[in-house]
Amino acid sequence: MAKRGIILMNLGSPDSTSLPDLRKYLTQFLMDEKVIDKPWLLRSILVKGLIVPFRSPKSAEAYRKIWWPEGSPLIVITNRLKNALAEKIMDPMSISMRYGNPYPKAAYEALLADNPDLEEVILVPLYPHYAMSSFETAVDYMTKAHKALGYRFALKTTPPFYNHxxxxxxxxxxxxxxxxxxxxxxxxxxxxxxxxxxxxxxxxxxxxxxxxxxxxxxxxxxxxxxxxxxxxxxxxxxxxxxxxxxxxxxxxxxxxxxxxxxxxxxxxxxxxxxxxxxxxxxxxxxxxxxxxxxxxxxxxxxxxxxxxxxxxxxxxxxPCMNIQPLWVEALAGIINEVK
CATH class of the missing domain: 3.40.50.1400 (Rossmann fold)
Structure with missing residues (x-):
């Protein structure tokens, strides 16, 4: 069996609830051409000139309402999911976000640190449904990073599991x-x-x-x-x-x-x-x-x-399934179906 690693990929989160971090996160998110699919110049004017300045304070206030002592709920839960999966899958595992930290390179390098002879990576977009603004952009982001960084291991992706x-x-x-x-x-x-x-x-x-x-x-x-x-x-x-x-x-x-x-x-x-x-x-x-x-x-x-x-x-x-045992078991099965 190939020496493989697994990357769990979620949407992402600002690093903190501070206004600068919200501006940085929202800019990266909304400048994605698969989220706001307008020509670059128009998208830049809309995002940097109108949306981000207007939304950042409101978003910062909203994040403060749900922020956990350990950090962003999304990041914390994704890490907990990784740990729960590690009890069912022996391969090295890391996480990446489409927007914000951790970035693709960090996720890839974490796997290589555990297994320098890595032959393949299974990318697991944590989106049940296909959409250009979620599943598609996540896969494109990781694929471009994989190619740009010159990794020799193969990159495979779990498909949307909406009806699994x-x-x-x-x-x-x-x-x-x-x-x-x-x-x-x-x-x-x-x-x-x-x-x-x-x-x-x-x-x-x-x-x-x-x-x-x-x-x-x-x-x-x-x-x-x-x-x-x-x-x-x-x-x-x-x-x-x-x-x-x-x-x-x-x-x-x-x-x-x-x-x-x-x-x-x-x-x-x-x-x-x-x-x-x-x-x-x-x-x-x-x-x-x-x-x-x-x-x-x-x-x-x-x-x-x-x-x-x-x-x-x-x-x-x-609540979302987060790390409920049946969900962890289901995801482990979905990952192991990738050939």
């Missing part, structure tokens, strides 16, 4: 205990993306977003269609849980800018739900396997305020 039976089972079982409570609806809140990103990743050019039923109509584009993949995750998980369609719905969070994004929007739906008779709400965010700003602040804190202030009676955020 072990992932679906782990996600369903992480939700199941909360269904014992009295609730009206379970809301699957996925990270939003612009509609044009869905269209850009459609290799046929004529399937995605063309009909209400396109996510359920077989197509080669489903391999790279975020909308299809999140929809299938919801369908498979609720089937596993035996949850009827009347008890759950799906939305998309974290919208940025005025361009059309996938609908419905979580921030719009939460205040609307109480008036529709949904008084007791459960919310889960399956775009993320590790809790982070988008789950702990946006959903658990602000989402709860929006719902309760609009007449809701109870609101429960269901």
């Amino acid at each position: 039976p072990a992932y679906i089972n782990a996600l369903a079982e992480s939700i199941r205990p909360y269904l014992q409570e009295d609730f009206d609806q379970l809301l699957f809140s996925y990270h939003g993306i612009p509609e044009r990103h869905v269209l850009k990743t459609d290799p046929t050019g004529n399937h995605c977003m063309q009909s209400d039923n396109c996510c359920f109509t077989k197509s080669i584009c489903h391999k790279t269609c975020y909308r299809h993949q999140v929809t299938m995750t919801s369908e498979l998980v609720t089937k596993k849980l035996g949850l009827p369609k009347s008890k759950w719905q799906q939305s998309y969070q974290s919208r940025l800018g005025r361009d059309p994004w996938l609908q419905p929007n979580t921030q719009v739906r939460l205040p609307q739900l109480p008036a529709e008779g949904v008084k007791k709400l459960l919310v889960v965010s399956p775009s993320f396997v590790s809790d982070c700003l988008e789950t702990l602040e946006e959903i658990e804190i602000r989402g709860k305020e929006d719902f309760l202030n609009s007449g809701g009676e109870s609101y429960r955020y269901i």
